[in-house]
Structures are given as structure tokens and as C-alpha cells.
Amino acid sequence: MNEQQQTLWGFMRQQSDKLLEQTIQHIGLTFISLFIAVLVGLPLGIFITRRKQFSGAILGIAGVLQTIPSIALLGFMIPVLGIGPKPAIAALLLYALLPIIRNTFTGIEGVDPAVKEAAMAMGMSKWQVLFKVELPLAMPVIFAGIRTATVITVGVATLASYIAAGGLGEFIFGGISLNNTNMILAGAIPAALLAVLFDFLLSRLQKLNLKKLKTATKILPLLLILLSSFYFIPSAYGSKLRAGFTPEFMGRQDGNLGLQQKYGLKIRTLVINDAVMYKAAYEKQLDVISGYSTDGRLKAYDLVVLDDDKKIFPPYYAAPIIRENSLKKFAGLENILNLLAGKINDSIMTALNYRTDYLHQSPERVAKDFLVSNNLWKPARNGNAGIVRIGSKIFGEQYILANMYSMLIKGNSNYDVATKTGLGGTKICFDALTNDAIDFYPEYTGTGLLAILQPSPKTIDSLTGNKDATYNYVQEGFEKKYNIKWLKPIGFNNAYALMMREKQAKKLKIKTISDLKRYLESK
């Protein structure tokens, strides 16, 4: 435990620059959104106290916005606002609206009608009644709404890193992808502290000014503007091309770290979620992205893979990994799973991925079509000899593979199947496997090596580029450490790759990563 704390502290100290930058970005994002949400929500809330016929509709819309999953909302924003801070702020602001509008409405509605009547009867105008009576008396309730909105916004702002808007989400999602607990905590703890801190500060502000509300109404906007400006402090450094890398890629030796060390590549980099990365490249929001070599969107968006001429990306051959216990429990399962071995090469996998990712065909259909055309498909036997639990990570290729395995098991054995697809990144999937929540899932040799076994750089160097050596190394390592067995490789190599738009790459004559570096350094 002590060691754990020290390493977390060590990590935070080592990454203190980045941590500070992310924290400041996070505060900035939170308060820009909050500031705009107050600017929009407060007048809207006041408006619906005056025109009650709109109150249902406006509160309803704000409520529905609140229920849209944040990732989906961010996704909707990209076609309209691109990537980066703009869509993130827009999405955060939409989340913050409901508590502010609703509490403004409730607060003003809750003002004693006798007091309002007295104010009017004294000869106050409508605006005077609003500013001298209704708003001051509703202020505690409105404040509570702003506090709720603040806490929500601090939380949701972690997702901003999905669309290259920065913030503490970079560490959190990078950490999840990289199976790096310290990295997750280095993002999660400051985010939680920020939420608690802001809630506390706002509550103090509220109590301090219970009677002297006039000052509070003046301080609050100033404070919001001040904190909002934080976002702009980390200055953007210029470069000819803009790269977007996933949080996982950012922290990996076979990712951005390797690019910097072995190629000396210096490029303006944004952290972005891979779900929106390809589209952003296609829409010219980004020029260079970190993708997977078998991704269907490669084909869909006319992207080309840059040749890894210095071989920093290790091979990522896919194979099912399975618990030894499960192999014993389900006799014959190994042979069934090996039916796929060697059947799918890179171009087949890319084509299959293209069908799900771009043509939006269901993974079931794609899986079945493939099995049928390879004479592997058999009708389900509907047996009940036991349930095999299949896991998959949260992207299309894994869904297709999980579906193929499911059909193979049902058709060739009397076992039934439960699929637990969409288990997030490597860490979540692998933890599910070691904790006996699933029996097997498809994993990649490179991931097993670098994300799970994490051997010394020297060992990695000795394996790099060699497909069989890597496979053998992870097979032995998993067997020894986790009692987990690697079955035969399926055939394709879904390695990391840098990609660019085909047209741009041709125009700039960039074919390899070294070409890219030369181009960036030329004037």
C-alpha cells in the first residue's frame, strides 16, 4: 500500500507539468461552460416564470438533454462544431442547463406571493420586483442549482478529452487504456477534489452572503469569468500539421513515446477518443492520427498507413486468450476456437471492419456471412451443457470476432454462450478475465506484451518486429503469471499505425514516418 502511494506520488511529481496543465484546462472548461450556462439558464428560468405556458417545454427539453449519454452528445457536436474545446464546452453547457433553469424557476416561484404583491403595491416596476425582490429571495435556491451544475460539469468535463479538449480525462482514459492505475488516479483524484472544492467554496459564498446578497450577485460573475480564462493559459504551440492520438497511444512506448524517442517526431498533438478520431481526420480537423492497421474506417475515409520504417510498433497478432480453468471445464472448446486460426488476414479483417464500421451492418451478419462463405457455419444446436462467457473490447473488430466465436461454439458443441461485449479497454477486459467474469476474449500479442506483462525495455527491444518471438513470449508469460492460455493466432496483425489522408500524403510526398518528420522539420 505504502509503495503504491509512493508510486502514485512519484507519478504525479514526474508528470507535474502535465497534471497542472490538465487541471487548469479542466477548471477552465468547467467554468466557461458554467458561465455560459448561467448566462443562458438564468434568463430562461426567469422567462418561464413569466410565460408559464413554456415552462413544461423548456424544462422538458433541458431534462431530455440531461439524459443523453455524454459520449453521444459529444459525438453529435463534432459534425457541427468540429473537435476541441468548442464542442466540449457546448456539450458541458447543455448538461449544466437543467439544474440552473429548474432552480431559477423553482426559486422564483417559491417567493412568498404576499411579498411580491407588496412590492408591486409599493409601486415597483416589473424589473424592480425582479431584481430587488424575486432574485435576491430566490438566490439560495438558484445558488444550489449552480452548485449542482458545477459538480456535474467537473465530472462530465473528464470526457472532454475524447474530443481533444484536454482536461483531467486525458490521464483517466489514458490510464484505463494502459492498465496504469497511477495514471487513472492522477486524473481521478484531482477531478474529485475539484468537485468537492468548488462545491465547498460555493457553499461558503452562499452562506457568507445570506443577508448581503447584493455583493454575491456581483462576485459570482467575476469569479466565473476569472476561472473561465484559465482555459486559455496553456498556450497552443504551432506546427504545420495537427496530430490526434488516443490517450492510450499517448502513454505507450510503442506509441507517442516511441515516436518521440526513436524518430524524434515533434508534432502539435491533441488527445482524442478513437471513436471520433478517423472522422476528424477525414474532415481535416486532424492531419495525422494514430489508428489500427485493420480498421475499416481506413478504407471508408481514404486514409493511408505511414510505413513504420524504424519498427517501433510491435506486431499485434490477434488470438483468443482463455482461462486454463475454462479449458478444463469446457472440453473440446480449444479445438472449436482454433477453427478460426489462420483464416483472417489483414485485408480480410479490414474489409470486415469496413462493413460494420462504415456500412453499419450488424456484427452478427458480418460474422455469419464470413463463416458461411468459409464453410465454417453450422446451425445452432441449442445445447445446455454449460455457458461459455465471451468478452470483447469496445470496438467493431472485437464484436465481429466475439460473434464468430459464439456461432462456432453454438454450432459445434452443446454449450450455450453469453457474450459480454463492450468491456471498454484492455484493463477492463483483462480484469474481467482474471476475475473469472468471462472465460475468454480476443487479445493482441503487442497489447499482451506492453500493456499487461510490461517487461523491461531491453526485452521489448529484443522482441520488436518479430511476430513469433512476441507470441511465444506472451504465451509463456501469461501461462506463468495468470494461468491464461494464448490459443493459435487468427492471422491478422492489427498493429498501431500512423495514418494520413491519402490525398494530403501524396501531395506532401509522405510515405514513411521518417518522411513525416522530415516534412515537419523543413521550413
Place this chain on the structure above:
Amino acid sequence: MIKVEHLSKHFGKVKAVDDISFEVKEHENLILLGTSGCGKTTTLKMINRLIEPSRGEIFIDGKNIFEQSPEILRRGIGYVLQNNGLFPHYTVAENIAIVPQLLQWDKKRTEKRVAELLEKLHLTTDYLTAYPNELSGGQQQRVGLARALVADPSVLLMDEPFGALDNVTRSKIHQEFKALDELKRKTIIMVTHDVQEAFELGDHICLMDKGKIVQDDTPAGLLFKPKNDFVRGFLQEQRLQLEFKTVKLFDVWGWLAPRPPKGGVVKGKSPISSDTDLWTGLEQFKFDASESINIKSDDEDDVRSASFEELMSAFYQYKKQQAHE
């Protein structure tokens, strides 16, 4: 002077106020009396345009109130609410100074006026910085009254001003209310459902029912010449007490023996004024065998004395005469 002509207020199909007309003379105190839902509060609120009428005209001192902006109109009319409607986030001083602030008085003038009113309403200056929730119900109501009076408006509207107070506090405030010199210069319209209060404070009473005025009369007129059974029924329960409180000693003057009875003016007792009501007169008796009280006429320099029986007999004579008129 307030003049109301053919005033109506319809809420959808409900006729809350249905074509009523009345007049309040300068410095007079008019009571709108009735059960809840009779339209009395709606009528009151139309006079400072908190409610806009469906039809009808209202004139204050000859000026049509619908020809000025409601804000300006209201700043010239004092308004007292049942639940006082004090601003909970303002101190007592700030509450009283609301209208002066709207009228942009200078600070000194406001402070002087606030201090003056506090003294008249028996509140010490300690209360200036207190907040309404730190005051008792009676004190809050006094602050509400001070707020309405601060800019010395000629017209005062009061919506059940003492309705939320307990009986002891209420009768005490009634006494203060009657004694307050500022109120004697005001034209007042007060809404109440309390018959006692109406008779005690009103020069004139409009008894309302279902949006209409059933009878617009003096307290004595309502008691002794009720227009119909509704009026009679409305006052029935407290009739005797109301009569004693309404009839003044000078009303029965004629039936008292013209000269002090034998034994002359009772010694050791200062005479009471003939402007006193009968109830107070009767309260002077200690119910000894042959006790008498002395009554002094205001206009003539004349003193008469009467025993309890003589006073009661005079009262019945007066009542009989009223009924036959």
C-alpha cells in the same frame, strides 16, 4: 375622495365583482365587509390596479386612475396586507424606506421620516436594523403600517390588516389605530370579514355578497335599518354587542332625565363624554345598588346622570324610535 362607478371584474364566467358603485369621502374610513369570496378583496385590489377591472371607472380626488401608470399610482397609495408582505431580506428600516427610495428622497429626509413613524407606532429605534422574522406578529404589522404611511399618501388601502393577529394583540392595535393622528388625515378603504372590527373602525360599511354591495350605510343604519334578511342575518349573532357599541350616549340623551336626579350630580366621579358609546358607558357601573354615572354633553354645557336601569330604558326607547322611522 374615492369614487367607484359600475366596477366589474369577471374571471372567465365567474363575476367576482358585479357592477358596483360607491363613494368614500375625504378622511372617511370605509369598510368592505363580507364573507370570503364575496369580492371585497378583488374590489380593493382594483383601486391600486393590482387587478385590472373588466369594466368600470375609478376616480381618486377627481382623477381617473386608469390615465396614469400603475407604478406612479401605487406610489401615492398606501397598502397594508394581511400577512404584512414585509421583505424578509430587508431590515425594518429598509422595509419602511421602500417607497421613499422609489421616489428618490434624500437619505436624511428618509431617515427622519422613518424615525418619526417608529415613534408614533411605539417601536424603539433598536428595531431599525432587525429583520422581519425577528419581530412578533404585532410588531410586523406595525412595520407594515409604517411602510404604507411613510410617504404620507392621501389614500390607504388595507386588506384584512389585523386578520393574522390574536385577539389580545388585535384589540390593542385597534386602539392604537384609532388614536394615530396620521390616519385621521387619510381616506381609508379596509377589507375585513370581522363584523366587530368593521363596526369599531368604520365610518361607513359596504356589506358585500356575491360580487354585489348589499347595503352601503353607517354602522347604525346597518343595525337598525337592515335592507333585507341577508343583512339582518349577517349581524344577528353579535347584534346586542354591536348595538351597545354603535349607539353613542348622545343618541339616548333625549331619554335621560333633563336634570340631575335628587341628590344632584353624583360626587366623586368625573363625568364621561356623551361621545362615548353605550358599551363603554355601561362598563362604568360596578353594579352597586343605586349607582349612577355622570354624562357631560359636548355641545351644551350640560351634565346629566343616569342609573343602569335608566340608561337601559333610554336605549330601548331609542331603538323603538329607530325601528319606527
